[in-house]
Amino acid sequence: MSIHSSSGTSSAAPRSPAHNRFLVKLTVISTLGGLLFGYDTGVISGALLYMKEDLALTTFTEAVVVSSLLFPGAAFGALLGGKLADKLGRKGSLLVCAGLFLSGALICAIAPNVGVMTTGRILLGFGVGAAAVTCPLYLAEMAPADRRGRMVTINELMIVTGQFLAFAMNALLDALIQDPHVWRWMLGIATLPAIALFVGMFFLPDSPRWYAVRGRFDETRRVLGLSRDPAEAAEEYNVIAEHAKRDTSEDKGAALRDLRAFPWMRRILWLGCGLATVQQATGINTVNYYAPTILESTGLGASASLILTITVGVVAIIGTILGIVLIGRHNRRPLLLTGFTGVAAGHAVLALSFLLPESGFRSYLILAAMLLVVFFVQTFIGTLVWLLLSEIFPMTIRGFAMGIAVFVLWTVNAAISFAFPPLVAALGASLTFGLFALVNIGSLTFVKKFAPETRGRSLEELEDDFRTHDLSEVAREAPVAVRGG
Numbered sequence: 001m002s003i004h005s006s007s008g009t010s011s012a013a014p015r016s017p018a019h020n021r022f023l024v025k026l027t028v029i030s031t032l033g034g035l036l037f038g039y040d041t042g043v044i045s046g047a048l049l050y051m052k053e054d055l056a057l058t059t060f061t062e063a064v065v066v067s068s069l070l071f072p073g074a075a076f077g078a079l080l081g082g083k084l085a086d087k088l089g090r091k092g093s094l095l096v097c098a099g100l101f102l103s104g105a106l107i108c109a110i111a112p113n114v115g116v117m118t119t120g121r122i123l124l125g126f127g128v129g130a131a132a133v134t135c136p137l138y139l140a141e142m143a144p145a146d147r148r149g150r151m152v153t154i155n156e157l158m159i160v161t162g163q164f165l166a167f168a169m170n171a172l173l174d175a176l177i178q179d180p181h182v183w184r185w186m187l188g189i190a191t192l193p194a195i196a197l198f199v200g201m202f203f204l205p206d207s208p209r210w211y212a213v214r215g216r217f218d219e220t221r222r223v224l225g226l227s228r229d230p231a232e233a234a235e236e237y238n239v240i241a242e243h244a245k246r247d248t249s250e251d252k253g254a255a256l257r258d259l260r261a262f263p264w265m266r267r268i269l270w271l272g273c274g275l276a277t278v279q280q281a282t283g284i285n286t287v288n289y290y291a292p293t294i295l296e297s298t299g300l301g302a303s304a305s306l307i308l309t310i311t312v313g314v315v316a317i318i319g320t321i322l323g324i325v326l327i328g329r330h331n332r333r334p335l336l337l338t339g340f341t342g343v344a345a346g347h348a349v350l351a352l353s354f355l356l357p358e359s360g361f362r363s364y365l366i367l368a369a370m371l372l373v374v375f376f377v378q379t380f381i382g383t384l385v386w387l388l389l390s391e392i393f394p395m396t397i398r399g400f401a402m403g404i405a406v407f408v409l410w411t412v413n414a415a416i417s418f419a420f421p422p423l424v425a426a427l428g429a430s431l432t433f434g435l436f437a438l439v440n441i442g443s444l445t446f447v448k449k450f451a452p453e454t455r456g457r458s459l460e461e462l463e464d465d466f467r468t469h470d471l472s473e474v475a476r477e478a479p480v481a482v483r484g485g
Contacts, residue, residue, distance in 0.1 A: 029200035031158040033131035038162020046170025047183035068118045071414030073125015081130025082403015089206040090138035098198035100127030109188030136390035141207035149327045156383040157320045164313025171306045212244035247396040276409035278443035279385040283436040284377040298363040319378030339380025340444040346373035347437035354430040391454045394463045
């Protein structure tokens with residue numbers, strides 16, 4: 001496979017202050033969806049410790065409350081988000097997400113029983129799933145090629161920041177509000193960023209690529225001009241318009257028909273589903289959702305477990321920031337391979353730690369092993385998989401295909417989250433984490449064989465390569481990246 005030459009659409013030339021301000025505004029507002037994603041998935045870990053008595057939770061209903069956000073919530077929310085992103089545009093989809101986040105948080109905060117709580121969690125899940133599809137798509141399609149990697153991965157930074165805020169808020173409210181109903185405050189605070197996302201999106205345009213596929217080329221040109229100099233905007237406009245006209249002329253009226261008619265599209269969809277699966281098979285969310293419960297089971301108190309869980313959020317933020325730096329300097333595939341190697345090692349350490357006799361040392365060793373897993377996932381895997389999913393799908397089915405891949409992601413997430421408590425009860429923690437280690441060795445093999453290199457290449461260049469090469473061939477002959485992004 002040849003090395004793509006640098007083009008104007010991917011040049012790293014300095015941009016004007018006005019262009020930079022627009023890109024910053026775009027990133028900050030749109031990634032509030034990622035912040036809510038992180039907060040709503042992370043806050044339940046602390047709230048569980050207090051809502052058990054209020055809602056009379058059993059082991060089964062506890063698993064239902066945790067996993068209902070993921071399935072059916074986020075899983076079907078991803079399908080909803082993909083369809084909305086294609087039908088209403090990326091902007092319209094994010095406005096719907098904001099409404100779902102707001103209504104779901106309010107219902108959870110006032111829930112009198114498990115049924116109402118589950119309903120609120122499912123609504124939140126719809127928002128989480130739709131945002132997980134739309135935010136990366138929107139950023140990838142709005143960003144200049146040389147900034148795409150870092151702009152898209154800011155969304156992952158906002159996700160882990162949201163999780164950190166959830167852990168920190170849980171500990172803070174636990175200290176300030178000496179009340180068994182404190183969990184209602186924990187869940188209700190999510191209404192504030194939801195309102196900010198809803199208001200902020202009215203000040204942003206839709207994606208130039210979404211406009212182009214619908215023949216709205218004047219708006220495509222206008223939006224490109226908000227973040228590119230005239231020459232760069234004109235060159236990128238020509239490429240986008242050419243691909244949009246070609247794609248719409250191929251009788252691609254419906255995404256499902258496209259997948260039946262074009263084998264190369266089906267291959268990319270399978271790749272996306274595979275990447276989504278291996279990301280969740282890291283077991284990262286067993287840590288995010290059950291860290292306080294795991295630590296409490298080692299002999300630590302509830303308050304101490306909540307405080308120590310904050311370190312999970314801190315490490316996730318540090319790892320994500322480091323990952324964003326590495327993405328700008330190194331190719332995607334080597335980073336992914338490093339990540340899965342580290343995660344498998346972390347789970348092996350966790351498995352061995354639970355074999356030790358109960359002691360303070362054992363508790364902190366288990367925490368350290370969980371932090372090791374979190375670090376490798378957030379630095380090398382979580383950020384990169386979301387980035388790859390936003391890059392690999394062809395323009396005409398991008399929203400739909402992203403929705404399918406993220407549906408798979410959240411379904412696997414829900415299955416693991418639901419199965420984790422009974423699995424630990426049946427096999428013990430040591431065998432459970434040993435199983436995660438083996439699964440991640442399998443994930444390493446999948447990535448090595450199929451994951452493509454996307455760094456420094458426009459979305460249109462990637463589409464052209466997938467049209468003419470088999471997935472394993474694309475991975476095997478991954479080009480040397482010649483520019484940033």
